[in-house]
Amino acid sequence: MKTYTITPNIERIQADIEKLATFVDPEKPGWTRRPFTPWYFQGREWLKNQMLAIGMEVEVDSASNLIGRIQGTNPQLPPIIIGSHTDTVTGGGRFDGIIGVIGGLEIARMLKELGITLRHSLEIVDFTAEEPSEFGISTIGSRGMVDNLSEEMLIRRDPSGLALREGILMAGGKPDEINSYARRRGDVALYLEMHIEQGPVLEQTKNKLGVVTGIVGIHRYRVIVDGKPNHAGTTPMNMRFDAFTGAAQIALELESLCQKEYREPIVGTVGKLNVEPNASNVIPGKVIFDLEVRSLDTAILEQIIKEFKKKSTNIADYRGLTVHFDCLSKSEPILVAPEIQNVLEAACKETGSTILMPSGAGHDANQLAKITPIGMIFVPSKDGRSHCPEEWTSYNDVALGIEAIARALLSFDQLNELVV
């Protein structure tokens, strides 16, 4: 295989990211570009013109994803997709999702400048509405691309009364044709995504690139602790059935279980808590809290929840409380195939210091994994921050990520058996 000098143009990448950052809601904090708003459509129009300017074929698919395409030399091969998203959370930053799309655009430009035509067609995709939306779902566009967007989801309305199907129509999609034009297994050779880490690990370990080993599964439970509400002044400490102190001890038990060493890292969080009656002079009679645990290993998640339930029941018994658990949801982890990881790791190591790591957050890759092998790489997030105006990745690090994805793309393009 011929070797190329792959050097992303940092000034050009910076200019692109800064340009996209001008299409934001002036009324909202940070950099806010919610889907189906004028700012979102302006950003997309700009992006479409950048794709057209380098001779890409541009289309909006039935789920309203913006796709720029370069034909490969072998029409028998399904395309390789590089994608991410340009919508943000409210009060978000300039890098989450955006660098994956701009990175794809930069790779398309580099291929053109180097005179490289791939065997596979290359599609650069800006997936519609990846972030959690007012419709109660995330990854809308990538769901649609793989036929995982149900009619029930399409008729949901946001608080302004807009139905999701109307939003998709506004964005140039054809909601009635999502099913018939969805991609199936075999239609896509490989999906690649570069994303900011959204955590502190790369920065803390002084690495520039992270090869994602998988995207964690999430198990969520609601825990209901029942005690006895009573007067906070007249009830002695040894005659109380305080649901809150019981719940607090139970939550600490989750923390200590997740702090142990397992063969895959696990994180556990109690992020939502309701105290009843929630009055300063009443001993809490009931606490309802939601917890989640995340890991690449489903067996470990199951084991931890089993131990957690046992320990929680012991705590409740000892305190004269009752505890009850409802499973809210379970999502399966997505594992990146070792062969894909190997190619990405080699490409990343040629580019900069690299580690392997799981993704603790979901991405468009979760959806694409339903029909095709996926590969992802992370670049560092300053202070581990994301979904806030302080979100920052140096342009130099963004360029390294693009270089690594480009190297990996050239390697993958040589393989015939990408579809697994």
Ligand SMILES: [Zn+2]
């Ligand atoms: Zn994102």
